[in-house]
Amino acid sequence: MALTELQERNERLFYKLLIDNVEELLPIVYTPTVGEACQKFGSIFRRPQGLFISLKDKGKILDVLKNWPERNIQVIVVTDGERILGLGDLGCQGMGIPVGKLALYSALGGVRPSACLPVTIDVGTNNEKLLNDEFYIGLRQKRATGQEYSELLNEFMSAVKQNYGEKVLIQFEDFANHNAFELLAKYSDTHLVFNDDIQGTASVVLAGLVSAQKLTNSPLAEHTFLFLGAGEAGTGIAELIALYMSKQMNASVEESRKKIWLVDSKGLIVNSRKDSLQDFKKPWAHEHEPVKDLLGAIKAIKPTVLIGSSGVGRSFTKEVIEAMSSINERPLIMALSNPTTQSECTAEEAYTWSKGRAIFASGSPFDPVEYEGKVFVSTQANNAYIFPGFGLGLVISGAIRVHDDMLLAAAEALAGQVSKENYEKGMIYPSFSSIRKISAQIAANVATKAYELGLAGRLPRPKDIVKCAESSMYSPTYRLYR
């Protein structure tokens, strides 16, 4: 609340504070505190931030957009609030997420604050507690679905393009998976769209896996991956790993997928379940007898990498971590779910139960852990490493579409920033304290890919793209007038 007040009172000072103290303040502006802020949004609400577009604005969304005071928008982060972190449907109160993500776009990625537009689409909520809460700020009705929902979203997407042009980046954030995959597929050929939960998360996890090769001493292609959670994050990551491995090995994506297994709420995803699976799970239905739980799946599949993307807190039990440690000398464990309460395990649990052998990263931050006299520093496997630099890369190249190769390029840039000192502490990501330098590298790789693919609209191509990225970054300093 204090930071929000500061952001409104003196935006430049807010960004100066955030940039200079990023490791301390990230857990407040972002996960886990932003989750709590969304849960309590109605009762801590002071002044509106961002743009709310509700079902009642149908037919006049373009006019609503025109009410926003800034004309030159480069990045929009939009949610409908249905899957806020691992906290479920928070309706309109999900606005904290676009606001928080865009604060990181400016602080971590250097996109000008005035060029950022947070949007929440209010189609109602199915959260009974909120519907009965006198302080709830959104529409008091059940979520609109089907045609009513898609028509509103379609009007929004058309209005954005009409008002801001083709080069505005629309980042979908925290939509429920039954809409997220469809929206991404529907608009990826006509708009500059990016789904952070599917694509940004995939890129950051791939970067961690590439970087971890230095600690496991085995190439990615030799690993076997098991996911707990087969939704946006899980299948998005799985698909990018398969794409990366297929390029490395000169093999087909189908072949690479065979090394990747996923468990959902009904157990291991196997062929005999195929007919009842949602489309995005179908590529992962491999031939295997049914297995009903995670522990059983670990014993059957013998993974080297375990990734939590379930939103279910403490689901990596002692037995799970011990099973991973009995199979692997250095089990690679990522507990991606946010906020901290939903993390599949804590850093302390991962290091203690694996007897200090786990390579661990988590979506929300954990303090360093001391185990048997040694200090283990875990890092955050969070899309916050990727999306600010990724977006900057699209902006500086004037890209008009997002391509999977850009996600690979971003992952490679991030993995390349991990230092010897980081590895010595057990980290598989660089420290957030150098995030602006990292973002410039990511932006340069993404922009370079955009030029290579013929998707860049800003010509001629700059000679030194890293320098171009660095010099384009917003910096909260006061100009010297003499």
Ligand SMILES: NC(=O)C1=CN([C@@H]2O[C@H](COP(=O)(O)OP(=O)(O)OC[C@H]3O[C@@H](n4cnc5c(N)ncnc54)[C@H](OP(=O)(O)O)[C@@H]3O)[C@@H](O)[C@H]2O)C=CC1
């Ligand atoms: N670290 C990061 O950068 C990111 C982290 N996340 C986090 O990942 C989590 C999931 O997000 P997302 O993928 O979008 O969510 P989804 O709702 O799309 O997917 C959740 C998946 O978890 C499965 N699941 C739920 N409960 C259980 C259970 N008890 N046992 C096994 N599987 C279960 C669901 O199964 P079923 O399909 O059967 O319902 C589903 O496959 C969230 O907590 C989110 O915060 C997300 C994006 C980025």
Ligand SMILES: CC(=O)C(=O)O
């Ligand atoms: C980090 C993020 O995007 C999520 O948890 O949804």
Ligand SMILES: [Mg+2]
């Ligand atoms: Mg998200």
